[in-house]
Amino acid sequence: MIYSQPSRRANHQIIVPLDVPDLQSAIALVDQLPQVNFWKVGLELFTSSGPSILEILKSRQKRIFLDLKFHDIPNTVAGACRRAASYGVDLLTIHATAGKDALKAATEALQVGASQGGVQPPKLIAITLLTSISAWQLARDLKVPLELPEYTWEMALMAKESGLNGAVCSPQEAAQLRQICGDDFLLVCPGVRPTWADQGDQKRSLTPSQAILAGADYLVIGRPITAAPDPKLAWEKIVEELTTAT
Numbered sequence: 001m002i003y004s005q006p007s008r009r010a011n012h013q014i015i016v017p018l019d020v021p022d023l024q025s026a027i028a029l030v031d032q033l034p035q036v037n038f039w040k041v042g043l044e045l046f047t048s049s050g051p052s053i054l055e056i057l058k059s060r061q062k063r064i065f066l067d068l069k070f071h072d073i074p075n076t077v078a079g080a081c082r083r084a085a086s087y088g089v090d091l092l093t094i095h096a097t098a099g100k101d102a103l104k105a106a107t108e109a110l111q112v113g114a115s116q117g118g119v120q121p122p123k124l125i126a127i128t129l130l131t132s133i134s135a136w137q138l139a140r141d142l143k144v145p146l147e148l149p150e151y152t153w154e155m156a157l158m159a160k161e162s163g164l165n166g167a168v169c170s171p172q173e174a175a176q177l178r179q180i181c182g183d184d185f186l187l188v189c190p191g192v193r194p195t196w197a198d199q200g201d202q203k204r205s206l207t208p209s210q211a212i213l214a215g216a217d218y219l220v221i222g223r224p225i226t227a228a229p230d231p232k233l234a235w236e237k238i239v240e241e242l243t244t245a246t
């Protein structure tokens, strides 16, 4: 089944990563692209600058995807999730391969952390398989005997059964995950590349319009926008593509 989203939502469906080395560069990017409603704070920026960027984004009424990709034993993951939930962010990531016990501990810890912080808990979404991994690498390097699509379905289903709100998947798997996991399971797709952008290290990509038509709720699009000669123009081209496609 093909899903489509109302076009007026196009500029709310794009999440732009702040993949920059420090707070100053992050603020400069946020200032350069006031049209962006949803920003992602990931490992590079959080490692260099800690949580201060979160308050800055909130003071500008931006939505926040805190992409820390937790992957550890249940007790450690739960502690990290309690702290992360207290920040009042919208989305938070954990690797599905942390396993069922860690996923369940994470979902429970979010409730505790959010109530301690007096905020709403974030939606917890599981990384199924990084979009930089090809089918060949999955088999040869990671020694996974399942076919790649099946592996991602299994990871998404485990996440759903463990009480998570959604998954991060490549747009190439979005249509099947939507069918398998249902309409109320969030699908967040990185690895999105307009036809005019470089692939970079992404191995399983589709265009923005293909990803939305496949059933993605949100698209994470970084370098095609942030490394473009004119980031504002690149953003507008992608919004236009989404608006005409849906």
Ligand SMILES: O=C(O)c1cc(=O)[nH]c(=O)n1[C@@H]1O[C@H](COP(=O)(O)O)[C@@H](O)[C@H]1O
Residues within 6 Å of the ligand: 017, 019, 040, 042, 067, 093, 127, 129, 130, 131, 132, 168, 169, 190, 191, 192, 200, 202, 220, 221, 222, 223, 224
């Ligand atoms: O969790 C993520 O956001 C993520 C998962 C994944 O499987 N692949 C992936 O690329 N990402 C993130 O999505 C962003 C993609 O950036 P670009 O490749 O520049 O569009 C980066 O910030 C990655 O950390």
